[in-house]
Amino acid sequence: MGLIDRHLSQLSRNIDDLNDRMADLKHMPDTPDPTIRDLRALDLAGWQLHQQQWILQREHLQFARMQLQRATDHPNEKAQLQQEWTKHEQEFEAALDDFRQQRHALEKKRLQVEAELIDRYLR
Secondary structure, three states: OHHHHHHHHHHHHHHHHHHHHHHHHHOOOOOOOHHHHHHHHHHHHHHHHHHHHHHHHHHHHHHHHHHHHHHHHOHHHHHHHHHHHHHHHHHHHHHHHHHHHHHHHHHHHHHHHHHHHHHHHHO
């Protein structure tokens, strides 16, 4: 339980730090360059996606903690708790896969936009 609590605390700090970074990016002065605006938008979208993933991971750990506590408090319910855990774990893995695919698409798009910007400045 102590390890789970430490990970929960770390995830919460990471989420808070990411909130600060996103706020800083949103408060940057606007630029007339549409490519730089696109890069900033992609960065923000990537951070928002990362934040959603961390929130999902935090909820997953909270669920794990709750299940372990319930198993300790009610050992006769372990079979039911195992079924709940298995269902939750499958949903969690599917959600993580979805985040990975979204992140890959964003990273690919960002690399394309970044290459366009560099190419434009090198001409």
